Amino acid sequence: MASSSSIPATTVRGIRVAQRADGPAAVLAIGTANPPHCVPQGDYPDYYFRVTNSDHLTDLKPTFAKLCGMTGIGRRFFHHTDELLATHSDLSLDARLDVVATAAPELAASAAANAIAEWGRPAGDITHLVVSTNAGSHAPGTDVRLVSLLGLRHDVLRTVLQLNGCASGCAALRLAKDLAENNRGVRVLVACVELTVTAFHAPHEADTFDTLIPQGLFGDGAGAIIVGADPDVHERPLFEMVSASQYVIPDTEHMLTMQLGSGGIGGTIATGLPRLAAGIVERCLLDAFGNHLAVVGGVVEWNNLFWAVHPGSSAMLDHIVRALRLAPGKLAASRTVVREYGNMLGATVIFVLDEVRRQREDPEGEGASHDEDWGVMMGFGPGFTVETMLLHAAT
Numbered sequence: 001m002a003s004s005s006s007i008p009a010t011t012v013r014g015i016r017v018a019q020r021a022d023g024p025a026a027v028l029a030i031g032t033a034n035p036p037h038c039v040p041q042g043d044y045p046d047y048y049f050r051v052t053n054s055d056h057l058t059d060l061k062p063t064f065a066k067l068c069g070m071t072g073i074g075r076r077f078f079h080h081t082d083e084l085l086a087t088h089s090d091l092s093l094d095a096r097l098d099v100v101a102t103a104a105p106e107l108a109a110s111a112a113a114n115a116i117a118e119w120g121r122p123a124g125d126i127t128h129l130v131v132s133t134n135a136g137s138h139a140p141g142t143d144v145r146l147v148s149l150l151g152l153r154h155d156v157l158r159t160v161l162q163l164n165g166c167a168s169g170c171a172a173l174r175l176a177k178d179l180a181e182n183n184r185g186v187r188v189l190v191a192c193v194e195l196t197v198t199a200f201h202a203p204h205e206a207d208t209f210d211t212l213i214p215q216g217l218f219g220d221g222a223g224a225i226i227v228g229a230d231p232d233v234h235e236r237p238l239f240e241m242v243s244a245s246q247y248v249i250p251d252t253e254h255m256l257t258m259q260l261g262s263g264g265i266g267g268t269i270a271t272g273l274p275r276l277a278a279g280i281v282e283r284c285l286l287d288a289f290g291n292h293l294a295v296v297g298g299v300v301e302w303n304n305l306f307w308a309v310h311p312g313s314s315a316m317l318d319h320i321v322r323a324l325r326l327a328p329g330k331l332a333a334s335r336t337v338v339r340e341y342g343n344m345l346g347a348t349v350i351f352v353l354d355e356v357r358r359q360r361e362d363p364e365g366e367g368a369s370h371d372e373d374w375g376v377m378m379g380f381g382p383g384f385t386v387e388t389m390l391l392h393a394a395t
Contacts, residue, residue, distance in 0.1 A: 018184070021229035025180035026237035026394055028187075029226040030354045031114025033107055034077035034219075034341065041073040041342075048215060051085050052202035060203055060212075067209055067216045072314025072335065076219030076342035079103050080197040096198045096264055100136040105145035108133075108193035111222035111347075112150055115189070119226045120234060123151045126226075128179050128188040132161040132172040132346045135195040137260060142193060152189075163258050166310050167381025168192060168346030169223065170389060174244040176227040177389075186228065192347040193222040199265040213269045217313060219342035223350025237394035238357055239375070244389045245288040249280055252384035267382075274312070277380055278319030285324075285376065288388040303327050306375035306393070308356045310349045311338035316380075333359055349379050360393065 039047050045065040049055050079099070088095045108131065116123050129152065131143040143158040164171050169192045176188040196218045203212065231237045255276060258267040270276075289300050302324045311317055311334040321331060333355035341351060356375070372393070379387040 019182070021181050021184050023230050023240075025177040025227050025229045025241045026231060027225055027239040027241065027353070028228050028231060028235050028237055029115045029119035030238070030350060030357065031111045031116070031118060031224040032221065032347075032351050032354055033110035033114065034221045035079040035103075035107065037078050037081045038075055039078065040075045041068055041071065044068050044076070044216070049203070051082055054203050057203055057205060060205070060207060063209055064203065064212050064216060067212055070313075070315065071217055071342070072311075072317075072338055073217070073219075073342045074339045077221060078197075079107070079195050079220050080200060084197075091201065091264075093262055093264055096200075097137060099197055100195050101138045101141075104133060104136050104193045104195055105142045105149055107195070107220070107222045108142055108191045108224070109146055109149040111193070112146065112189060112191050112224040115224040115226050116150070121187070124153050125187055126150075126152055126156060126189045127183075127186040128176070129156050129158045130161070130172045130176050130179075130188060130190045131158070132164065132168040132190070132192040133194060134163055134165060134168065134258065134265065134345050135193070135198045137162075142191070146191060163260070163382075164346065165256065165258055165381035165385075166312060166343065166345050166348065167379040167383075167385050167387045169310070169349040170244075170377060170379030170387035171246075171381075172346070173225065173227065173241070173349075173377075174246070174387065174389065176225070177241040177244055180227050180229045184230070188227040190225045190227060190350075191222065192224070192350055194218075194345040194347050195220050198260075201263060210269065210271055214267075217269075217343045219344050221341055221344035221347045221351065223344075223347040223354070225350055225353075239353070240392040240394050242390040242392050243288065244387070245284075247280075247284045247287060247386045247388070249276070249384045249386070252276065253382075255384045256380075256382045258382055273384075274316040274319040276384060277312075277316060277386070278323035280386065281320055281323055281378070284386045284388055288376075288390060303330060304372060304374070306356055306360070306372045306391075307331055307333070308349060308353045308375065308377040308391070309334045310352065310379040311335065312343060312380060314338060346379075349377060353377065360395075
């Protein structure tokens with residue numbers, strides 16, 4: 001077979017070869033943002049029942065308080081404040097979507113601006129935009145608003161992912177990897193933004209532990225990443241994106257669901273989800289590493305990797321630690337993020353990756369893994385779907 005250098009650029013194949021990047025896609029910069037309104041998790045049961053005028057449901061409140069205490073969350077951030085809830089007392093679907101239509105682009109722009117500032121190049125150098133969200137249903141949507149809010153070029157190529165649940169951050173980065181590696185010189189901005197006002201609702205007398213989980217678990221936030229291949233001398237790659245895979249577990253469609261209905265975003269989160277994830281996580285990882293074992297020494301020892309795992313909750317992390325026989329502290333980045341921010345759906349894994357970066361730069365910090373060159377990013381979503389990406393630390 002002829003080498004790529006000997007293929008005439010005038011042939012279709014030659015054009016295709018010239019279009020592709022030489023090296024792997026890499027994370028070039030990370031930015032995050034949260035709304036200013038913060039509620040400590042210990043105070044949240046009283047807060048939730050007060051702002052929803054539900055203090056009369058005295059039998060349900062202890063159940064919700066127990067749930068909140070089991071999450072491993074210390075605090076959460078929300079766009080919806082007491083004032084906003086008082087202004088929209090009915091919280092109709094139209095009212096929620098109107099709130100999201102304004103607030104989601106602004107929060108995403110804050111995270112993206114932080115990433116662009118760290119990147120150090122002009123916003124006009126961004127060629128592709130991938131937006132992921134589980135909130136909102138407007139068109140034009142957050143992607144179009146970001147063009148004007150960030151000063152992006154008007155021919156930026158936009159893609160939007162919606163209702164991919166907690167796996168959406170990994171899915172967006174998988175897409176960005178493919179875009180960067182198949183289009184020489186492009187720079188992809190990934191922006192994941194989540195606002196839980198579309199899922200917020202008052203408790204009902206018929207609620208159970210399972211149906212209350214979303215109210216005790218999810219928070220608001222936005223994460224942004226600049227992705228590109230073949231970095232120039234002014235760019236500082238953080239993690240090379242070596243390979244990506246997606247695995248759907250058969251017969252698990254009922255375990256985690258989402259849908260937009262008249263009452264907002266709803267769905268189911270089965271209590272057994274952490275055990276399910278732990279039961280298949282090693283198989284998914286082995287499949288993901290299948291063709292790349294040689295680059296990590298032929299045999300994968302999970303404790304020799306750094307980990308950027310979507311936390312879901314502390315129970316999810318506990319089950320994964322046991323399933324993979326991980327040493328204490330290996331999922332420290334995930335635990336830190338879920339403690340400080342809660343579960344921000346698709347944006348969470350970007351916060352975790354940022355925390356992994358921070359810990360690698362602080363060898364004295366909790367869970368520091370600065371000597372480990374290879375790592376894994378994982379996300380979980382409806383399907384039940386497992387997203388996996390093999391990473392290589394570039395610094």
